[in-house]
Amino acid sequence: MGDPQTRRVQTLAAHLNPVQERQENSRQPVLLATEASTSSSLQQSNTASSSYERVHGKVSRLPAAWRNIPVVHGETLEDVRYEKADEGIAKITINRPEKRNAFRPQTTEEMMRCFSDARDDPNIGVVILTGEGAKAFCSGGDQSVRGEGGYVGPDKIPRLNVLDLQVQIRRLPKPVIAMVAGYAVGGGQILQMMCDITIAAENAIFGQTGPKVGSFDAGYGSTQMVRLVGQKKAREIWFLARLYNAQQALDMGLINTVVPLERLEEETLVWCREILRNSPTALRVLKAALNAAEDGQAGIQELGGNATLLFYQTEEGNEGRRAYLEKRPPDFTKFPRYP
Numbered sequence: 001m002g003d004p005q006t007r008r009v010q011t012l013a014a015h016l017n018p019v020q021e022r023q024e025n026s027r028q029p030v031l032l033a034t035e036a037s038t039s040s041s042l043q044q045s046n047t048a049s050s051s052y053e054r055v056h057g058k059v060s061r062l063p064a065a066w067r068n069i070p071v072v073h074g075e076t077l078e079d080v081r082y083e084k085a086d087e088g089i090a091k092i093t094i095n096r097p098e099k100r101n102a103f104r105p106q107t108t109e110e111m112m113r114c115f116s117d118a119r120d121d122p123n124i125g126v127v128i129l130t131g132e133g134a135k136a137f138c139s140g141g142d143q144s145v146r147g148e149g150g151y152v153g154p155d156k157i158p159r160l161n162v163l164d165l166q167v168q169i170r171r172l173p174k175p176v177i178a179m180v181a182g183y184a185v186g187g188g189q190i191l192q193m194m195c196d197i198t199i200a201a202e203n204a205i206f207g208q209t210g211p212k213v214g215s216f217d218a219g220y221g222s223t224q225m226v227r228l229v230g231q232k233k234a235r236e237i238w239f240l241a242r243l244y245n246a247q248q249a250l251d252m253g254l255i256n257t258v259v260p261l262e263r264l265e266e267e268t269l270v271w272c273r274e275i276l277r278n279s280p281t282a283l284r285v286l287k288a289a290l291n292a293a294e295d296g297q298a299g300i301q302e303l304g305g306n307a308t309l310l311f312y313q314t315e316e317g318n319e320g321r322r323a324y325l326e327k328r329p330p331d332f333t334k335f336p337r338y339p
């Protein structure tokens, strides 16, 4: 470590070093000069580099090195493609383009398996949810398998299991980004809202079709929408069932940004990589806190779970456990009572 003076000099030197000199030792991808020239538009500015950029390097715009994961929890995926990049990103793609990526119970079940895997994988820090092709993110429930009481698979049991998927995305302790090209309508638009962030291509179209096909979502599909766009707009979206282009969706607060279709994944990866640089615990607790403000007891439970997780990592928490196992009274006197 060295004395404080040496450490200060080292810190200053790190700030002053040109970015390239630090690339070899960094796990984070760094923007190359040639890439920088293509990143002019959109939200990442190319102005003079900040001290943060000098220390951390610019965020890479290179494509991700995706690894396909065809089998999850022992079962082969059919309706969904699941990929991971070693830099810490998982991508879940609804793969039914011939149906505009409408989901049937099997699709939803496969998505839940992938989200569960991404949650448990300590190397994954952010998850992308998207649809195959440029025509649709997801067109909602597959109306051709809708029966009485829900959507029906080979087991003939009618299900609305997309509601479980919504909760899973909401509670996933890692950011989930919807990457939307084409239609995000019906239950697909609700999935988009459940994600923490939505990045839309210029061709994206959003809206509710439920009332037109005899369906509605009176859960998150209504409550989350009203929180995002306000009462008047939410009523307009549901009562008229119109469709809205990407710019309109941005203006009303349904999504975070609009990018050219050909740059959709590139831009989404930049957002992922920026997120990956940040403290996973900070992100985890922030997501729980942002949920808690809306989710009542369930939200407090999620936030409270994070408090316990952190407490279990402290000396004070472990003193209680150790004392129990050693069959002695715990000594909590050594721990401060902060004001």
Ligand SMILES: CC(C)(COP(=O)(O)OP(=O)(O)OC[C@H]1O[C@@H](n2cnc3c(N)ncnc32)[C@H](O)[C@@H]1OP(=O)(O)O)[C@@H](O)C(=O)NCCC(=O)NCCSC(=O)CCC(=O)c1ccccc1C(=O)O
Residues within 6 Å of the ligand: 098, 099, 100, 102, 135, 136, 139, 140, 141, 142, 143, 144, 160, 162, 163, 183, 185, 186, 187, 188, 190, 191, 209, 210, 213, 215, 216, 217, 218, 221
């Ligand atoms: C999405 C469209 C606007 C796209 O239009 P276009 O590009 O012209 O393509 P099409 O030619 O219409 O479609 C191509 C092909 O795909 C089939 N298809 C598309 N969407 C669906 C679908 N949702 N179900 C079944 N099949 C679909 C279409 O029939 C064509 O097939 P061909 O064989 O070639 O004819 C347009 O396609 C469209 O409007 N689609 C319907 C959108 C819709 O109404 N979705 C259902 C809304 S209701 C819902 O999602 C509820 C879901 C749910 O489970 C739920 C229930 C209760 C509470 C909550 C939820 C929830 O949150 O989801």
